[in-house]
Amino acid sequence: MEEFKIFDFLKFVDIIDILLVALLMYYAYKLVKGTVAINIFIGIVIIYLIWRLTDALNMALLSNILGKFISVGVFALIVVFQQEIRKFLLMLGSTNFAAKRSFVRHFKFLKQDQLITDTDVDAILAALHKMSFSKTGALIVIERTNSLDFVKNTGDKMNIEVTQPILESIFYKNSPLHDGAAIIEGNYVTATRVILPVSNDRHIPLRFGLRHRAAVGITEKTDALALVVSEETGEISYIKDGQFVMYDDDMELETILKTDLA
Ligand SMILES: Nc1ncnc2c1ncn2[C@@H]1O[C@H](COP(=O)(O)OP(=O)(O)OP(=O)(O)O)[C@@H](O)[C@H]1O
Numbered sequence: 001m002e003e004f005k006i007f008d009f010l011k012f013v014d015i016i017d018i019l020l021v022a023l024l025m026y027y028a029y030k031l032v033k034g035t036v037a038i039n040i041f042i043g044i045v046i047i048y049l050i051w052r053l054t055d056a057l058n059m060a061l062l063s064n065i066l067g068k069f070i071s072v073g074v075f076a077l078i079v080v081f082q083q084e085i086r087k088f089l090l091m092l093g094s095t096n097f098a099a100k101r102s103f104v105r106h107f108k109f110l111k112q113d114q115l116i117t118d119t120d121v122d123a124i125l126a127a128l129h130k131m132s133f134s135k136t137g138a139l140i141v142i143e144r145t146n147s148l149d150f151v152k153n154t155g156d157k158m159n160i161e162v163t164q165p166i167l168e169s170i171f172y173k174n175s176p177l178h179d180g181a182a183i184i185e186g187n188y189v190t191a192t193r194v195i196l197p198v199s200n201d202r203h204i205p206l207r208f209g210l211r212h213r214a215a216v217g218i219t220e221k222t223d224a225l226a227l228v229v230s231e232e233t234g235e236i237s238y239i240k241d242g243q244f245v246m247y248d249d250d251m252e253l254e255t256i257l258k259t260d261l262a
Pocket of ligand 1: 208
């Protein structure tokens, strides 16, 4: 009986172990996705495979050289992926699990059968539509569980409640605050003129410039949501997890946004 319990416990620990490795791999993938790091990783895998092959074919000299290279591989990895490891630790350290997205909220959502968000999504969407109409460029980043403190320092910190006029006046062309991104936490604009990390993803269509690349960049590195109004076309883009989210009409955008923030 006792043995059975220990066995059960081990199985449970194994499941947790696998889940944690999966989570780690997911974060690692998110970090290297679309960057040159993925090519370096492929290069390392190729060298490893050649080493195994030369070893199997008894090519002593080449196998020895590659073997030596692989044996210092861990240190080489730390040097080569220094940037990515830094970002990974930053991402891990800035995850705010106790934030708004608690289980209680999800329970509340199930019970009331409607999407509840702290953020005034309607005000944000109304401002976006106005700015879209007047072709006013805008970049809004909404924080979720990962803290955005590391980018907020690049801009001006503030604490203003989200309203349609406030958002419009921030991005108004002649406003001193219109450059860069505005960060929203809960229902407050907490920073403006923020400089975001720009994505190196080569799959982003060329018609998108730095504003869109910055939106992709921050959503690749954190779980934040980004909304962009193009100054050229007035088009509203919604970006999540480093990807442009497609939607058919304003209603659908509203539903997706509310679901992602609930
Ligand atoms: N790293 C960045 N972080 C935040 N904002 C940025 C960043 N880079 C550029 N921007 C903003 O984007 C504006 C210029 O965007 P650019 O014209 O290159 O982008 P775009 O994606 O083509 O957008 P649009 O369709 O509006 O022209 C800048 O004036 C600045 O406000």
